Amino acid sequence: MSVPIVGISDLQQLYADNSRDMPHLEYYFKAMMGxxxxxxxxxxDRSAITHAAQLQAHMLMMHGVNDPRCPVNQARGFRDALLQAGREEGRDFEYVEFEDEDHFAGDIAGKTRTFRLLVDYLNRRL
Incomplete structure (x- = not known):
């Protein structure tokens, strides 16, 4: 089982998005990955999206729609790759988008909502 919250799935796409929207992160990506x-x-090879078809553990993905550092296309792309690989939402993975959030819940209501979803998921899966 895994629970990526604001998960990175496609390094090249993230680099392209951040180079355009947050150029100060360009150095970081190059220093880490060349x-x-x-x-x-x-x-x-280091991008999870490349290996989506090999997913074996159930997964809960949570992502804020307004995230400038790790855009929601990271979660959407991985979800789409899972679907293309024959995985079924609900059976093999769960997917949640937070319309009113960015990189992570900034207020107590958002944090409470996120952690309640996490606790519910863990209670159902463990």
């Missing part, structure tokens, strides 16, 4: 062009195979 050049995204010359090291493209490494970036792709």
């Amino acid at each position: 050049d995204p062009v010359t090291q493209a195979a490494l970036w792709r």
Whole structure:
């Protein structure tokens, strides 16, 4: 079982999004992974989306729609890759988007909602 909250699934897409929207993170990505062009195979191999078809454990994904650092396309892309691999939402994974959130819940109501979803999930799956 896994519970990615604001999970990164496609490093190249995240790099492209952050280079455009948050250029100060470009150095960080290059320092950690090398050049995204010359090291493209490494970036792709280290991206969860590349291995979505191999998912074996049930997963709960939670992501804020307004996240500027890790855009919701990271979660949506992984969800879509799971569906394309024949996984079924509900049976193999659960997916939740928070319309009113960015990188993580900023207020107590949002945090409470997130942790209640997590506790409910764990109670059902453990």
